[in-house]
Amino acid sequence: MNDFTKYLAGRVTAGGMNRREFMGRAMAAGLTLTAASQLFTESAEAQQPKKGGHLKLGLEGAAATDSRDPAKALSQFMFVVSRCWGDMIVEAEPLTGKPVPALAENWEPSPDAVTWTFKIRSGVKFHNGKTLTVDDIVATLRRHTDEKAESGALGVMKSIKDIKADGDNLVLTLTEGNADLPLLLTDYHLVVQPNGGVDDPNAMIGTGPYKVASFEPGVRATFEKNADDWRSDRGFVDSVELIAMNDATARIAALSSGQVHYINRVDPKTVALLKRAPTVEILSTSGRGHYVFIMHCNTAPFDNNDLRLALKYAMDRENMVKTILGGYGKVGNDFPINSTYALFPEGIEQRAYDPDKASFHYKKSGHSGSVLLRTSEVAFPGAVDAAVLYQQSAKKAGINVEVKREPGDGYWTNVWNVQPFSTSYWGGRPTQDQMYSTAYLSTADWNDTRFQRPDFDKLLLEARSELDETKRKDMYRTMAMMVRDEGGLILPMFNDFVNAASKKVKGYVHDIGNDMSNGYVATRVWLDA
Amino acid sequence: MSNSTETESLPGQRFRERFPLLALVIERMLLSVLLLFAVSVLIFGGVEALPGDFASTYLGQSATPQAVANIRAELGLDRPLVTRYFEWLGGAVQGDFGTSWASRNSVSEQVGNRLGNSLFLAGFAAVIAVPLAVGLGMLSVHFRDRLPDKIINVISLAAISLPEFFIGYLLILYFAVNFGVATFPATVFEGMGLIERIKAIALPTATLVLVVLAHMMRMTRAAILSVMSSAYMETAELKGLSAWRAIVKHAAPNALAPIINVVALNLAYLVVGVVVVEVVFVYPGMGQYMVDAVTVRDMPVVQACGLIFAAVYIFLNMLADILAIVANPRLRHPR
Numbered sequence: 001m002n003d004f005t006k007y008l009a010g011r012v013t014a015g016g017m018n019r020r021e022f023m024g025r026a027m028a029a030g031l032t033l034t035a036a037s038q039l040f041t042e043s044a045e046a047q048q049p050k051k052g053g054h055l056k057l058g059l060e061g062a063a064a065t066d067s068r069d070p071a072k073a074l075s076q077f078m079f080v081v082s083r084c085w086g087d088m089i090v091e092a093e094p095l096t097g098k099p100v101p102a103l104a105e106n107w108e109p110s111p112d113a114v115t116w117t118f119k120i121r122s123g124v125k126f127h128n129g130k131t132l133t134v135d136d137i138v139a140t141l142r143r144h145t146d147e148k149a150e151s152g153a154l155g156v157m158k159s160i161k162d163i164k165a166d167g168d169n170l171v172l173t174l175t176e177g178n179a180d181l182p183l184l185l186t187d188y189h190l191v192v193q194p195n196g197g198v199d200d201p202n203a204m205i206g207t208g209p210y211k212v213a214s215f216e217p218g219v220r221a222t223f224e225k226n227a228d229d230w231r232s233d234r235g236f237v238d239s240v241e242l243i244a245m246n247d248a249t250a251r252i253a254a255l256s257s258g259q260v261h262y263i264n265r266v267d268p269k270t271v272a273l274l275k276r277a278p279t280v281e282i283l284s285t286s287g288r289g290h291y292v293f294i295m296h297c298n299t300a301p302f303d304n305n306d307l308r309l310a311l312k313y314a315m316d317r318e319n320m321v322k323t324i325l326g327g328y329g330k331v332g333n334d335f336p337i338n339s340t341y342a343l344f345p346e347g348i349e350q351r352a353y354d355p356d357k358a359s360f361h362y363k364k365s366g367h368s369g370s371v372l373l374r375t376s377e378v379a380f381p382g383a384v385d386a387a388v389l390y391q392q393s394a395k396k397a398g399i400n401v402e403v404k405r406e407p408g409d410g411y412w413t414n415v416w417n418v419q420p421f422s423t424s425y426w427g428g429r430p431t432q433d434q435m436y437s438t439a440y441l442s443t444a445d446w447n448d449t450r451f452q453r454p455d456f457d458k459l460l461l462e463a464r465s466e467l468d469e470t471k472r473k474d475m476y477r478t479m480a481m482m483v484r485d486e487g488g489l490i491l492p493m494f495n496d497f498v499n500a501a502s503k504k505v506k507g508y509v510h511d512i513g514n515d516m517s518n519g520y521v522a523t524r525v526w527l528d529a
Numbered sequence: 530m531s532n533s534t535e536t537e538s539l540p541g542q543r544f545r546e547r548f549p550l551l552a553l554v555i556e557r558m559l560l561s562v563l564l565l566f567a568v569s570v571l572i573f574g575g576v577e578a579l580p581g582d583f584a585s586t587y588l589g590q591s592a593t594p595q596a597v598a599n600i601r602a603e604l605g606l607d608r609p610l611v612t613r614y615f616e617w618l619g620g621a622v623q624g625d626f627g628t629s630w631a632s633r634n635s636v637s638e639q640v641g642n643r644l645g646n647s648l649f650l651a652g653f654a655a656v657i658a659v660p661l662a663v664g665l666g667m668l669s670v671h672f673r674d675r676l677p678d679k680i681i682n683v684i685s686l687a688a689i690s691l692p693e694f695f696i697g698y699l700l701i702l703y704f705a706v707n708f709g710v711a712t713f714p715a716t717v718f719e720g721m722g723l724i725e726r727i728k729a730i731a732l733p734t735a736t737l738v739l740v741v742l743a744h745m746m747r748m749t750r751a752a753i754l755s756v757m758s759s760a761y762m763e764t765a766e767l768k769g770l771s772a773w774r775a776i777v778k779h780a781a782p783n784a785l786a787p788i789i790n791v792v793a794l795n796l797a798y799l800v801v802g803v804v805v806v807e808v809v810f811v812y813p814g815m816g817q818y819m820v821d822a823v824t825v826r827d828m829p830v831v832q833a834c835g836l837i838f839a840a841v842y843i844f845l846n847m848l849a850d851i852l853a854i855v856a857n858p859r860l861r862h863p864r
Contacts, residue, residue: 058714058811063821064639065631217632218821219813220718243716246817247808249698254714254811257706410580445593 049507053527055237058251058260059516062244064218068202070191071144071151076264076515077244079188081215083519084223084240085127086191086206089118089137089170090182092430094511094518097342099182103132103192103207104170113177113465118170124230126194127205134165139196141172144189149201153189156434177465179472180431183342187430188519209235209523219244223522236507236526255280255500261527262501264516267381268326274500283499284328285510285517288340288428288435291324291380291495293373293390295488296450299420305486306365312351312490313358314394314401320492323389324382328498332491335480336439340512341432343469345477348484358397370400373422374415378408380425386492387423417448424448428514432476433464440483449488456482504528550854557850561843565836569621572835573614576826582606583630583826604630617832627829629822636833639818644837646717647807647814650730651799654737658799659792662742666749666788667776670757685743697736697809704732714811733810737803741795748791752784759783786853793849801838 061076070082091102104118124132141163144151151157162173174181191206204212207230210223223240243260245251251263252270256277266274266282275282295302295311302308317331330338333351337344375387384405391401406415416424429435438444441460442452456479463475483489497515501508506528511518517525545552584600601607605616620627626636665685669678688696705713715729756762757780765775804816815834822830 063631064643064813064818065629065821065825065827067632214718214720216718216813218818220716243714243811244813245714245811247811250701250714250809250811253698253701253706257701257709257713259705259713407580410585413581413585445595 049236049526050528051236051238051526053237053529054239054241055262055505055522055525055527056241056243056260057522058243058245058254058263060246060248060251060263060265062218062246066217068204068215068217069149069197070193071149071153071189071197071201073152073189077221077242079514079519080242080516080522081204081212081221082188082191082206083208084210084221084242084522085204085208085212086193087208088186088188088190089192090185092183092186092513092518094509094513097183097340097430097512099186103137104185107182109179109181109467111467113179113181113467114174116172116174116181117166118172120168120170121230122168124207125228126207127211127226128194130194132192132207134168134170136194136196137170137192138163138165139198140190140192141170141196143196143198143201151189153187156184156187156190159184176461178433179465179467180433183430184434186513188514210240213239234520234523237522240522242522252500255502258502260502261505262499262521262525264497264499266498266500268324268328268498271326271328271498279503281501281503281505283501283508283510285497285499285515286330286338286340286512287495287497287515288338288512289495289497290332290336290338290426290428290491291320291383291386291493292336292424292426293387293490293492294422294424294449295490296420297486297488298450298452301365301367301371302420302488304365304367306361307367307371308488309485310358310361310365310397310399311371311394313354313361314397314399315390315490315492316353316393317351317492318353319393320386320389324386325493325495328496329493330496332493333484334487334489334491335483336426336435336489336491337432337476337480338494340428341435343432343473343476345473345480348477348480351484353393355393355397358394358399362397362399370402371421372402372404374404374406374419375423376406376408376411376415378411379416379423380495383423390492417446430513433460436460436479436483440479440487451483451487451489453482453486501525550851553854554847554851557847561840561847564843565839568839569618569832569836570614572832573610573617573828576823576828576831577610579826581826583828587631587825587827617829621832621836626833629827629830631822631825631827631830636829639830640815640833640837643813643815643818646812647800647803647816649717649726650733650737650812650814651796651803653727653730654734654741654799655796657734658738658741658795659745661738662745662792663749663788665742666746667753667781669746669750670753670776670780671773673754681746685746688739689743692805693736693740694805694809696739697733697806700732700735701809716811717813730812733806733812736806736810737799741798745788745791745795749784749788752787753780756780756783782856785856789852789856790849793845797842797845800841 057080059077059080063075066075066078070086073079073082088102089104090099092098093100103121103124105121107116107118109116120134120137126132141157141160143149144153145157145160147154159174159178160172161175164171172181193203194205197203204215209226209229209231211226213222213224215221221242225235225238229235245254245263248265248267252274254260255263256274256279258279271282274280295308297303312334321327321329321331331350333348373387373390375383377384387403391403394401415422426439429438437460439446439448440451440456441447442454442457459475459479463472466472466475499516504527505525507525508521509517509524511520583604584597584606587600588596605613617627628634629636629639665681669681672678701713704711711732712728713732715733717726717729753776762775762780765779803814804820807814807817815837819831819834822834
């Protein structure tokens, strides 16, 4: 059973899918009629979600400085908090990453993908008893476009020119065509609030499966079941408690002593030990975040593509995944997209460690002397170790890499995006378009490889408004090849999200969208007594 | 003090002679204010000297020049250092510590909550640790160089030799994970009952007690022993007092001053030095709050926390000196 059918089976179990829908989609995914039928019966009977119980999560990432306003949510902790009490207009399907209905029932783009019409769901109630209307959604989106709201989604909202209601429909007009608009609306800051949260952005009132019972920033948040929830396939436990635990050992102790049911951010170095605990299950999910070594394509000596290729071939990716991620990750291929993205360009040859090729390109580049790589522990966990490992693998190709350890304070200001060769980290983006626009467009603020290619920029803009998926996929393939073979990015690994739960926790969905089941962990799981 | 000031400040001199204790307290208070002022300059300078200011560290990797400039302009970080310091000072002397740059909430309000938690934990640990340490110290004097003395010494020295986070983890491993008798994590929150709270802080309290015990116990033992070797103790023994009585009635009062001093130092440590214990036990106290603030250079919060820590330290030391003087009249007339 592959992940997708597993997910479908989970949806059946969660009560979110009927037989007809399940059969159609399972067979489309390649199952035979008998197999699908049998699977449906099994899933429906075997793991019926149990309702009730008190779910406790011990999470890293909370700080006393956390704001209640979803627009300003930054931390992992607040990410889960807003998923509990709020809903988005559109959600991303956990296993395919495609947009699926949430507060919008369906949507339709104009042929040029500039104007989008969303039909808003009726009969949805906020926690304060008010009924959701299209005006609430319009107000929400407008608030996030206001610079003063300091919304984390401001960048996304900048591409929307006009927001208005048309009867029960929401109509969005963009500055230019964008086929990915529904996915952009899945941004976790864009929680729909009554009147957009203009009256009180900190009220924590939404349409989600749980109502906030108490919240103390940097300490704890508790929730109670929303009896009027408009969805039946989520919110199985009666109450949820999130406890801030920034110490990795404290989280592990709390989980193994049974004080919490779920923890995030398990250190790859201690996963093997935690695995031995009989009551604990490790939950590892492929993610979009990646650890990178970045070269400035416009700065000597890295303005020479042969030197860049030499340094790419000198990277022992398998060893990096094994050593730095403890095996919890996937090798990268020097472009920032992996199979968790929709329209992932398949079949691009995996670049492997090849000292001979590295040495060939190195000689061709004519560079002599050492290459200075700057790194710091804040770049990503294990960045200094990774730099030293790289130094060793490059040595075998006759390339002398000099590693300079920089102080963590000020690394993002003084080294990253400033110095020509350094280590860094990128979190994923909802779409390929966003990833490339953020860091590979010539004019992007965060073009940290100084990749300036007019043909690439043109292709990126064309792909954005292309509604034909086959054509779009081809474009993304060309772009991936450009970055892979001519860019300044060495991408040795994509890190998995490593979390852990008590075996009592059932129904966990491995969501490719983001960490902790895309933040929905508390609303998707149930407790087996 | 030079001769000229002595003749000029004659009324002060007379006051000092009549109320030596009061004069000392007032003098110490004035000094404390100066000290706090110096501390605030040091903290301000120290945080400024760190690479990266609030705007760039808060935004981290996601900083764009425009966003950094916006935050700097909004918070006035583009103005000179001295101007900003005196503006902050102006507010602080009126009791207004400003708002946190990161969360835009009132610093006083947040500090109040966290300080209460810190004091609760420290107070609870002190109530157990101080009598225990002094009692054990007396016991080990009584059984000097015999088995109980050696056991007490070995155990308390072992406890102080282990880093506090390690003791914490050991306690968690045995009492929370293996035996499952203690509550973990020690998160306390508003609306929690007293009994619940005490249960929650049992493990961190035990850790703190183990950490501070040895220092106070050893000092008690050493101070009493040195008193014990003096002539009047010999007299006490000769006139037939029991050994326990001689320790409690004669030796202890004379040994009080050094003991009080070391107790005060440890109390101060319990309030200001427990960051690691707070992190390990997930306890929402001041230390964790200050560390959060330093990492993003949230100056108003760092300043407020730093000043409170300094004030606690100064106050406890002053209290120790005063109590020592009260206990030992000879100290009242320094030569």
